[in-house]
Amino acid sequence: GAVVSQHPSRVICKSGTSVKIECRSLDFQATTMFWYRQFPKKSLMLMATSNEGSKATYEQGVEKDKFLINHASLTLSTLTVTSAHPEDSSFYICSAPFPGVGNEQYFGPGTRLTVT
């Protein structure tokens, strides 16, 4: 089946630094990818839609200057958490729709970000 990878799986950074998370579709092309944030024991909250070749679309309440999204190619989207603070600590998950009926989405394994 289709595979989506994320890197890194875990990252610890200090307050004020920036962290980049990569999301790759390994065996299919994705013009759109989605970035979610998941708090402990909570559901997934859609942060933004990453669009290849154009600007990302952010959900209401998500700071686009803080969460920079770049869809560099048809298989790669990156999320950069800028000037990270402890409240940005969370589990970040990306997904990519597989081309076809319903555009079924495949999810990456997630990235655990801890800001100290």
Add this chain to the structure above:
Amino acid sequence: AQSVTQPDIHITVSEGASLELRCNYSYGATPYLFWYVQSPGQGLQLLLKYFSGDTLVQGIKGFEAEFKRSQSSFNLRKPSVHWSDAAEYFCAASEGGNKLTFGTGTQLKVEL
């Protein structure tokens, strides 16, 4: 507004017992419907999906779900639960493959 509701936050069943996880949706038209499972610290794995056609959908790991338009429901079932089924289960919906709306999840605990 579009929404997906999972009324049960936690469910505990004994191993070997049957399971039903509830999911209701509120959309203007019938959306595409999905059930995902998430193990701790992991991403989401698709169990099954409904786009159209037969309202009883078979998925992986012995799961099935039934779409009921009249009840706006898409409940997940399994005849006999295994200890390895303990996880978080998410119901989700989308319109035409666009962004997913997730329910709040149901935490399944399996007693041995």
